[in-house]
Each structure stands twice: as structure tokens, then as C-alpha cells.
Amino acid sequence: MRGHGDEANRDSRRGAIAQSAVRRSNLARVLGEVRFSGTHSRAALATRTGLTKATVSNLVNELIERGLVRETGRRQAGNVGRPGRILELDGGSSAALGLEVNANYLAVRAVDLADRVLLDRRIAFDAVRVGASRTVGELARLAGEAIAELAESGAHLVGIGVAVPGLVDVPSGTVRYAPNLYWQDVPITEWLRRRLALGEETTITVDNEANLAALAEFGDESNTVSELVYLTGELGIGAGLISEGGLLRGSDGYSGEIGHVPVDPYGRKCRCGQNGCLETKIGLAAAARTAAPDLVGTFREPEEQARILLRRAEAGNPQALTGLDEIGRWLGVGISIAVNMLNPGGVVLGGYFATVSPYVVPTAMRELRARTVAGETAVCPITASVHGFTAAVRGGTSVITEEVFRDPSRVPAGAGEKHRATGES
Amino acid sequence: MRGHGDEANRDSRRGAIAQSAVRRSNLARVLGEVRFSGTHSRAALATRTGLTKATVSNLVNELIERGLVRETGRRQAGNVGRPGRILELDGGSSAALGLEVNANYLAVRAVDLADRVLLDRRIAFDAVRVGASRTVGELARLAGEAIAELAESGAHLVGIGVAVPGLVDVPSGTVRYAPNLYWQDVPITEWLRRRLALGEETTITVDNEANLAALAEFGDESNTVSELVYLTGELGIGAGLISEGGLLRGSDGYSGEIGHVPVDPYGRKCRCGQNGCLETKIGLAAAARTAAPDLVGTFREPEEQARILLRRAEAGNPQALTGLDEIGRWLGVGISIAVNMLNPGGVVLGGYFATVSPYVVPTAMRELRARTVAGETAVCPITASVHGFTAAVRGGTSVITEEVFRDPSRVPAGAGEKHRATGES
Incomplete structure (x- = not known):
């Protein structure tokens, strides 16, 4: 049996935990103000956060100790007292x-x-x-x-x-x-x-x-939508799904496996064991097979392969052009599946899709228009990733x-x- | 130009709007307590909501006037004063x-x-x-x-x-x-x-x-998952998607069009204009074609058609059994698309799927197991709707x-x- 002392201890421990949670959340609020709303004095931060000046001053000192905020040489005049030192993010x-x-x-x-x-x-x-x-x-x-x-x-x-x-x-x-x-x-x-x-x-x-990669695209300043589908374009094809600004992970975190949606029951065997998965139509290996067969079986970085495809298409190589058109068509089929299922505000293409986007997006867009059940309203833009092959590693730093x-x-x-x-x- | 009087008016109007929002939210809190936590006196409600007794009493009176709460004959003893009347939902x-x-x-x-x-x-x-x-x-x-x-x-x-x-x-x-x-x-x-x-x-x-229908299933007491895919099984096939307990509507509210995911590029023409949509494989018309061809072209309510299919399967009719097995296989293909894309905690079958579930679910489950990229962890239960053909209209009342x-x-x-x-x- 527990004595009263235990209970009092527990209560005070609980109180301490709650207090430190409030302090953490206030620290984040003040840091967020400094991050997003430009530079401020302590007094201005107090006004913006609704916290007392003493609390803000305390929190700012802590942020300075942690090296997250620093004082600049400049000062900002307030309503009363001497002008306060201006603070900025110490990234x-x-x-x-x-x-x-x-x-x-x-x-x-x-x-x-x-x-x-x-x-x-x-x-x-x-x-x-x-x-x-x-x-x-x-x-x-x-x-x-x-x-x-x-x-x-x-x-x-x-x-x-x-x-x-x-x-x-x-x-x-x-x-x-x-x-x-x-x-x-x-x-x-x-x-x-x-x-x-x-x-x-x-x-x-x-x-x-x-x-x-989807998080990196979503966080980019060029992004304007809160419902976004990011498609990887490497050996494998996967989707990162953003809904209402957050990742749609599903029940166990295994969502987005669009590469293994069967699009052709009579198609080629996929590494997953099934036939005719989307990946067998538009993965980087499929791109080599259809657009640049001489690359099949050679070991090259995906970005180099993508550049070769682009160069050949730009040079008017017929195999590259026909192949990329075929890739664009199946890409459109794949995107229409995501669009009909999820109705995103935008689809962003990563990996080699981004590199060769001028040669695949128009065809994909035509296919998407034909296949979107809800019609023109639900047809969303397909754009190339601004980060290309670096989107995933950028997402790694941003988490x-x-x-x-x-x-x-x-x-x-x-x-x-x-x-x-x-x-x- | 606005005078100071206008501003004061606007401020007081704003204040009044804010106050009435608080009152509405407190009304909802008190009503929610009465709804979900059994019966209570006013004093007990004050303790549970953290509002003052006077406020709670006031809110309860308002809920009584609106006919949402009523006093029962019984009383509940509190710590002080005479026992309070017990309140219950006046549905x-x-x-x-x-x-x-x-x-x-x-x-x-x-x-x-x-x-x-x-x-x-x-x-x-x-x-x-x-x-x-x-x-x-x-x-x-x-x-x-x-x-x-x-x-x-x-x-x-x-x-x-x-x-x-x-x-x-x-x-x-x-x-x-x-x-x-x-x-x-x-x-x-x-x-x-x-x-x-x-x-x-x-x-x-x-x-x-x-x-x-998805909302009706999600709200049912038998449901235990917060990520749910509901599949309609009528002439058309659609999905209602629930994620983190809310509807996943997408950007314009047009999500869930799984019926028009192309699963067979060489398949039959769909009403949407494309070939080989999932709907052409497992819609009610497809079920008639494969499992009961004599019903094709006759006008019958979906529920009656479903009952005929079930009766024939139960009687061992070979065409019905082979046909439903074929339906089950394509249903599994369709479900695996939703599972690979969204990784739900459960899939609920509505419409005729629910009626004939003993004859389609085992085959669909086998297909799902074979096609779930993430393997056994991500394979979720497929269950028949508890509401059958009434799920959608039930959802209509519950919103x-x-x-x-x-x-x-x-x-x-x-x-x-x-x-x-x-x-x-």
C-alpha cells in the first residue's frame, strides 16, 4: 500500500512534468515567432505571444544559452522604457x-x-x-x-x-x-x-x-497545396501522401505503395512477385528498356541514367522519344489512380521523372484528363520536383x-x- | 471613414460573438457528458466539466428548454446539500x-x-x-x-x-x-x-x-479502427476513406473513386469511357454477368439481386459459385490497391458484397495476402458491413x-x- 508521502511525491512530480511541458511549448512559441515573423525585441515578443515580459525575457535567455536565438547589434523602440535589443534566429x-x-x-x-x-x-x-x-x-x-x-x-x-x-x-x-x-x-x-x-x-x-521527399516538397516555399502526392522515380516507384498538411501514413506506416498497383494483369513479372505492377511500366529499369535499351544491365547512378535519357530526347533520338512517350502514358495511368483515389491538389514528380519531365508530363497530363472521373475540377497540376534526386535526403534533414x-x-x-x-x- | 463609435460597436459585437461561441462549446460539452458518460446530477456535471455549478445549471436549463436533456425522477447524492436530480439525454x-x-x-x-x-x-x-x-x-x-x-x-x-x-x-x-x-x-x-x-x-x-456509409460504419460500436476503407457494392463501386477518425475527402471532396481504377487495359468498356475499370469486374452488373447471366438486363433492386446470388450459391449452383469466386478474386485485387496505397486497419464491404460475403471474402483475402507489399503486418481484416444496403442512408441521418x-x-x-x-x- 502506498502512503500519503508517495501520493504527495507523485502529485508534485506530476506538477513538475506539466510545468516543464508548458515551458517547452512556450519556448517553441517564442522561437517560432523569431523564426517566422522576422526580428523582434523581447517587448515585441511579449505582445505577440501574450506572455508576460518577464516570462519572455526568461525564455529568450534560455534560447540564447541553447544557441537558438541571438541578439543583433540593433535596437527596437517600444512604447515605454529604452529600446530593446533585436533578436534573430541563430541557425x-x-x-x-x-x-x-x-x-x-x-x-x-x-x-x-x-x-x-x-x-x-x-x-x-x-x-x-x-x-x-x-x-x-x-x-x-x-x-x-x-x-x-x-x-x-x-x-x-x-x-x-x-x-x-x-x-x-x-x-x-x-x-x-x-x-x-x-x-x-x-x-x-x-x-x-x-x-x-x-x-x-x-x-x-x-x-x-x-x-x-514528400515532406521536403511540402515544406518548400513553392508549394501551395495541403493535399499532395509525391511520386518517386527511381528503380522503385513509391508515393508520399500529404493530407491536410501532414503525412498520411496509414495504420502501420506502410501507405503509398503505388508502385505495386497492378495495371496490367498480362504484364511483366515484378520483383514483388506479382504481374504488371505500375513499377514494371515506369520504374527506371522500364525506362531503360523502352527508351534506351543499350543501358539495360549496365550499372549507373539513376541521375546519370536520367541525364542520358534527357540528352537523347533533346537530340531527337526516336527510341528515346517513343519510349518516354510510352512512359508518360503509363505514368498518367498511375497518377490517375492516385487522383481518383485521393483527389490531391497537386502531384509532384521526383527522381528521373523530374529530369525528363518535358517529355513525359504532357502525355501523362493528357492521360490524367481522360481518366479523372470527377472531370476537369479534379484534374490537378503535375509538376517536376524542385529538388530532383535530393528530395529524400532533404526530407531527412528537415524532420x-x-x-x-x-x-x-x-x-x-x-x-x-x-x-x-x-x-x- | 469610420468613427470611434463604429469601432466600439464592432468591438462589442466581436465580444458578443466570442461569448456565444464559448457558450455553444460549453453546451456541447455538457450535452456530450450526458450522452456518453451515463446519467448525472448538475453537481456531478460541474465536477466532470470543470465549469462552475452556476454555469452548468444555466446550461442544463438551456438544454432542457431545447429538449435535449431531461430530468429523471431519481436523485444523486453529492458531498454537500440535498441530492441533485439526475439528468439524461432526451433523444x-x-x-x-x-x-x-x-x-x-x-x-x-x-x-x-x-x-x-x-x-x-x-x-x-x-x-x-x-x-x-x-x-x-x-x-x-x-x-x-x-x-x-x-x-x-x-x-x-x-x-x-x-x-x-x-x-x-x-x-x-x-x-x-x-x-x-x-x-x-x-x-x-x-x-x-x-x-x-x-x-x-x-x-x-x-x-x-x-x-x-463509411461514417456510419466508423461510428458503429463494432468498429475498432481509426483508418478504414469502406467499399460500396452496387451498380457502381466507390470507397469511403476514413483516416485518423475523419473522412479523407481530398482537395475538392472527390476522393474514393476506386471503381475507376484501371485493372485490365484489355478489359470491357466502362460507363466512364475507359477500359477495364475495377467496376467492370466487380460492379453488380459484372456480378450478374459472371454469376447469374439470366439476370442481365432485368430490372431488380440491388438487394434482391444480392439475395438471388446468395441463394444460388447456398444451393450449390456451379455458375453462381464460379462467378462469385471470380468476383472475389477481382475484389481482392481492388482491395489490395486500397491497402497498398492507404494501409488501413480494416476494409468493410457494403452492398451486395456484404450479402454474399461468405462466397467472396475468402478468395479476396487470399488475393490480398498475395498482393500486400508490406506483407502480413499490413494485411487487414475484410469484414461485411453490419448495415448492408442501409449504411449510406444511416450515414445521412448521423451527419x-x-x-x-x-x-x-x-x-x-x-x-x-x-x-x-x-x-x-
Whole structure:
């Protein structure tokens, strides 16, 4: 049986937890104001947030200690008292690392909180031949190098976001199944954490590449819709679905597998075991078969393949033109499925689709118009990704930076001083 | 130019609007407590809602005047003072009307706020032959009769929810396109409002039948998932998509058109103009063709057709058994598309699928297992609707009753007295 002392302890513990939740949420509010509404004095922030000046001043000091906000030399006049110092986002103190595993390459990218690129690398890599364990090993090596460079610059590493072309159990960071990598049950978070000797204070998030790419597109300033379908265009075809501004993950996080929608029951066998999946019609391998048969069986990075296709189409190569037209037609079939099912406000094409978009979008658009049951109202624009092959790894960094803006206490109190001590900002 | 007086007026008007919004939300809170947490005294409601006793007493009196809550004879002892009278939901004072237009029938259903059925009718009706204007005329006649009966019982009619097998512009209540009715741009709300001489105080909501049916299934006590796909099984095949407990409508409300996903490019021409749509494989017409060819071209209500199919299958009729197995296989293909795209926690089959479920679900399940890319984890149960052919019209009533629970001020102040005066409850 519990005594009264226990209960009182529990109550005070509960109170402390609630208070620290309120403080975290207020920290995020103040940081959000500084981030989105330009520069302000403490007094102006108090007016905008409705918090007292004392509270705001307190929170701002904490944000400065954590290196998230800094004072500029300028001052802003208020109604009373002397002009207050103007505050701005101190993006440089913290960094987010994005990693991407692709069947043909590995990518690393790091940005600070202001989304300034700190490093950006991609190496050709045959992940299928090399296998899961050695691929994650190589990924860890690249990440380790990047972390060392970030440490030199004094930026605090908040976390790592990893994009993988497969079905991911997000809570555990395990790739359940990646048909184009031939991976099954690969515990990426666990392996990376061990090889990089990172503690729990550094977040590691693993997610499907299409989901992360969709988040990157959605967050881009050029995006104007809240219902968006992002289509990857690599060896595999997947969709990242955004609805009401958030990812539509489904019950277990396995949504968006549009590549395996059967569009031709008499079609070619797919890696998933079924016949005539959309992927067998418009995946990068299908593009090579129909538009550039001499590339079949050669090992090339997807981006290089895409550039070859584009160059040949631009040069008027008949096979490339006919092939890409055929790809555009099936792409339109695939997009019409997403549009009839989900009625998005826009479809964004990633990967090689983005590269060759002038040669596939008009045909796809014609097909979409013919197939949209709701007619013209529901026909939405099909656009090429602004990020091309980098969308997924960009999504990897942005899930991490967004985490800081949601909970600024993720950055430790010493981060500001440490960063200033290195003399960089 | 505005004077200061205008500004003061505007400020006080704004204040009044804000206050009445708070009052409405508190009314809904108190009504919700009475609805979901059993019976309570005013004092107990104050404890549960955190509002003061005076406020709760005030709100309860208002709910009694509106006929939404009533006092029972019993009393509940509190900590102080004399025991308080116990309150309960007074469901009988208000009614919601549901209407359904189907290619082969019209349906009317009325329930009170406690979901007690006040009337429930369905008539065979050839909406295609009769055309939009006369069909809506007949619907208005049926609704008018129902409204007269409800008026006699003293129940206040809150609104009408109309289910239509087509693409609906929900804000205006206009059917944009209903391929199986051959309707285009039919302003149902406007026509019903005029023919029934109903003012703006009576809501008229028109929505896609699959959406409304999905809401009815989602709200049923047997449902345990928050991500749900409901498949209609009538002449047309549509999906109602529920995600995180709400309808996934897409950008313009035209989501869920799974019936027109192309599954066989060499297949039969669909009414939408394309070839090999899912509907051409598993719509009720396809079921007749494959499982009971002698029914093709005869006019029968869908439910009757479904019963004939079931009886023949139960009697071991080989054509019926082979045909339903074929339907089950394509149904599995269709469900796997929804599951791979959306990863729901459950798929519910409506219409004739529900009737013949023992003869289609096992085959569909086998197909789903083989086609779910994420494997066993993402394979979800396929169940028959508990409401069968009545799901859509039930959804029509429930959108209206939910409106009252969200905003109890939708019921006028006199409703309680009026209802008690008729002596019914």
C-alpha cells in the first residue's frame, strides 16, 4: 500500500512534468515567432505571444544559452522604457544530418537550423550487391566523417534522418522490406547508433524515401497545396501522401505503395512477385528498356541514367522519344489512380521523372484528363520536383530540424557558448 | 471613414460573438457528458466539466428548454446539500432525416438523437429512366411525407442528409457527376429546399454514398479502427476513406473513386469511357454477368439481386459459385490497391458484397495476402458491413445528429416544450 508521502511525491512530480511541458511549448512559441515573423525585441515578443515580459525575457535567455536565438547589434523602440535589443534566429549553432540509401548511391547532407547547407555528398554505391550490413557500415562511415566535420565547426548535432526505399517501421527505425535492395528486417537505427556510438540524446529517424521527399516538397516555399502526392522515380516507384498538411501514413506506416498497383494483369513479372505492377511500366529499369535499351544491365547512378535519357530526347533520338512517350502514358495511368483515389491538389514528380519531365508530363497530363472521373475540377497540376534526386535526403534533414522547432529543449544549454567559442556562426 | 463609435460597436459585437461561441462549446460539452458518460446530477456535471455549478445549471436549463436533456425522477447524492436530480439525454425531441438516391431505389430513414428509428422506407425506383428532375421530385415527395409524420410526433426536424452515388460538391449540395445515374450538375440541396419550402434553419447536406456509409460504419460500436476503407457494392463501386477518425475527402471532396481504377487495359468498356475499370469486374452488373447471366438486363433492386446470388450459391449452383469466386478474386485485387496505397486497419464491404460475403471474402483475402507489399503486418481484416444496403442512408441521418451534438443551439429553444406537449418521448 502506498502512503500519503508517495501520493504527495507523485502529485508534485506530476506538477513538475506539466510545468516543464508548458515551458517547452512556450519556448517553441517564442522561437517560432523569431523564426517566422522576422526580428523582434523581447517587448515585441511579449505582445505577440501574450506572455508576460518577464516570462519572455526568461525564455529568450534560455534560447540564447541553447544557441537558438541571438541578439543583433540593433535596437527596437517600444512604447515605454529604452529600446530593446533585436533578436534573430541563430541557425548556425545546431545541425541536422540527412542520410539516404538508394539501390545505386548513398547520400549525406547536413544543414543548420536556417537550412544553410553545411555539407552535401553523394557516392555511387551498389547497395544490392554489397548487402544490408556492409551498406549500413558504409553509411555509418560517411555519417561519422560528417559528424566529425560538424563537430569542428562547433555546431551541435541534433539528430539524423535516414531515407530508405522500402517499408519502414518508424518507431523502431527498422526497414521491414525493401524489394529493390532485397532487404528484410534491417534495424538501421540500432546499427547506426552502435557503429557511431551515439547516445539516446541524438535522434535517429528512419523513414520511407517517398515520405521524406514528400515532406521536403511540402515544406518548400513553392508549394501551395495541403493535399499532395509525391511520386518517386527511381528503380522503385513509391508515393508520399500529404493530407491536410501532414503525412498520411496509414495504420502501420506502410501507405503509398503505388508502385505495386497492378495495371496490367498480362504484364511483366515484378520483383514483388506479382504481374504488371505500375513499377514494371515506369520504374527506371522500364525506362531503360523502352527508351534506351543499350543501358539495360549496365550499372549507373539513376541521375546519370536520367541525364542520358534527357540528352537523347533533346537530340531527337526516336527510341528515346517513343519510349518516354510510352512512359508518360503509363505514368498518367498511375497518377490517375492516385487522383481518383485521393483527389490531391497537386502531384509532384521526383527522381528521373523530374529530369525528363518535358517529355513525359504532357502525355501523362493528357492521360490524367481522360481518366479523372470527377472531370476537369479534379484534374490537378503535375509538376517536376524542385529538388530532383535530393528530395529524400532533404526530407531527412528537415524532420530533424522541425523537431528542434517543436521542442527547442532538444538542444543542450551549452550549445550557444560552444558554437560561439569556435568563432563561426 | 469610420468613427470611434463604429469601432466600439464592432468591438462589442466581436465580444458578443466570442461569448456565444464559448457558450455553444460549453453546451456541447455538457450535452456530450450526458450522452456518453451515463446519467448525472448538475453537481456531478460541474465536477466532470470543470465549469462552475452556476454555469452548468444555466446550461442544463438551456438544454432542457431545447429538449435535449431531461430530468429523471431519481436523485444523486453529492458531498454537500440535498441530492441533485439526475439528468439524461432526451433523444426524442429532435429528429434527423436521411435520404438516399440509388440507381434502383430511393430510401428514407428518420432517427431521433438517441438513434431510435422513427421511420425507415425504401421503394424500388428506376432513377436512370426517370431522370434527375423527376427523381429529386419523388425524393422530395417522400421527404415531405416523412416530415409531416415527424411533425405529428412533435419531434423537431434538425436537417436532412442525402446520400448519392456520385461526385458531390458538398458546400453547395450539388451532384457534379453520377455516372451510374447519368446525372451531371444536379443542385439537390437547392431543389429539395424549394420543393419542401424549407428555410436555412434546416440543414440539407448532400454527400457521396460511400462517404456517408463509411461514417456510419466508423461510428458503429463494432468498429475498432481509426483508418478504414469502406467499399460500396452496387451498380457502381466507390470507397469511403476514413483516416485518423475523419473522412479523407481530398482537395475538392472527390476522393474514393476506386471503381475507376484501371485493372485490365484489355478489359470491357466502362460507363466512364475507359477500359477495364475495377467496376467492370466487380460492379453488380459484372456480378450478374459472371454469376447469374439470366439476370442481365432485368430490372431488380440491388438487394434482391444480392439475395438471388446468395441463394444460388447456398444451393450449390456451379455458375453462381464460379462467378462469385471470380468476383472475389477481382475484389481482392481492388482491395489490395486500397491497402497498398492507404494501409488501413480494416476494409468493410457494403452492398451486395456484404450479402454474399461468405462466397467472396475468402478468395479476396487470399488475393490480398498475395498482393500486400508490406506483407502480413499490413494485411487487414475484410469484414461485411453490419448495415448492408442501409449504411449510406444511416450515414445521412448521423451527419445531422452529430451536428446537434457539436452545436446544440441548432435545436430551437421551444423544442422541448413542443415535444412534451405531444405526449411522446
